[in-house]
Structures are given as structure tokens and as C-alpha cells.
Amino acid sequence: MPAKVHSHSLRTGRFSQHGRIYLVTFKVLYRRRVFEDWRLGRMLVGEMRQASKEGLIGYLAWVIMPDHVHWLFELKHGSLASLIRRVKSRSGIAINKAQGREGRFWQLGYHDIAVRYDDDLKEFARYIVANPLRAGLVRRVGDYPLWDAVWH
Secondary structure, eight states, X not given: OOOOOOGGGGGTTOOOXXXXXXXXXXXXXXXXXXXXXXXXHHHHHHXXXXXXXXXXXXXXXXXXXXXXXXXXXXXXXXXXXXXHHHHHHHHHHHHHHHHTOOSOOBOSOOEEEEEOTTSOHHHHHHHHHTHHHHTTSOSSGGGOSSEEETTO
């Protein structure tokens, strides 16, 4: 019998605040290394940028690792939960279609950190975009195809 999922408990005490900077991480179901194909990662990037174009967020930095995402942004409109649900849903549908697959693409839930206003956002961004380097995927951050930061 599969273990009971407790993703609902991740939402306990969580609230959204417009103008707040968030660092959000979410993972591909079963940690499949789907984004080793950078073209599939660009589909996710398109959904993240769409949220920015629509004024839901001000994006600051992101990196798409082979099996998960780190995204730093300012929430401008709507709730954090609805934003993540939207981006995961739309990107999952598009990526599944491109792969000829059906069903859930992302793991349930996400992890978020509300970044304090006195924290150095550039340092957060550097840490995020250096993930492929620390994971041994590349020798230089610039060699990795799936990252961006407004300070770049």
C-alpha cells in the first residue's frame, strides 16, 4: 500500500504577501531527469515568463535542474499557491504533450522561503544559478543552458 501523501500539511501556516520575495523549489514526479533535454526546460521557462508578462510576478532569478526548479521572484498579484499551481499545470501539460505522455508531471506541493528584505538578493541569485556548477553538471555557470537572473 502506498504511503499517504501529506502535501496538504505543507500549506499549514502558509500565506501569500504581495511585494514579498519568494524562493520556490518544485520537483519533477519521481525525480525523472526530464530537463536534461533543455528544449523541455524552455517550455517551463515560457510559462514562468508568461506569469511575469501578465504582472503576476517580477522574476529575479531561476535555474532548471535536470529534475527540479529553483525560482526567485517577487509576488505582485494573486496568491503564491495559485501561481505555482498555474505554472506547474501549464508546463506539465505542454511537456507531457511534447513527450507523448499523459498524467501528472510534477510532484505534489512545493517548498517556499519568504526572503527577508534585508537579505542580499544578488547573493540568493548567485547561489541559485550556481546549482549546476555545484552539482558537477558544468565547469562554468555560463555553460548551462537553463538559468537566468535579472543581474546577468
